[in-house]
Amino acid sequence: MLRKLKAAGPIKSSPVVADGIIFFGSNDGHIYAVNAETGREAWRLKTGDKVTRSAAVVDGVVYIASEDGFCYALKARTGEPLWKTKLGRGRPAGSPAVAYGLAFIPSGNSGGSETLHMTAGPEPSLTPFRMAARIGVVVGI
Secondary structure, rough: OOOOOOOOOOOOOEEEEEOOOOEEEEEOEEEEEEOOOOEEEEEEEEEEOOOOOOOEEEEOOEEEEEEEEOEEEOOOOOOOEEEEEOOOOOOOOOOEEEEEEEEEEEEEOOOOEEEEEEEOOOOOOEEEEOOOOOOOEEEOO
16 A cells, blocks of 8 residues: 655655664655554654755664754654764765764765764764765764
């Protein structure tokens, strides 16, 4: 059966499915979580701008960046924010990729890159580094 959920703006991000929940962002500035079986909205979180990139979901945590220049880490089941941190070089230029306890988040508009490394505290810290191709952020998780 086809189910519909109407967001208040266009949906440009590709959906990600994990543990029976569909996660996606919208140009209305929200991150959505929808029950894949029922089609009902599980939760939504308002960001400061459009969410045009896809999420990554690992170990019950949703990692997603917004055009407001922040990366968000949210509990997948509830949408409860674990942390949000400012991308040091601007808006996201791609979707997060997560492996080996790190999340890589391309950001910015010019050459170079930066590392966002998770510390023992509640939020990651930034460490700049240069890359030839694009700017990115790595978050230790």
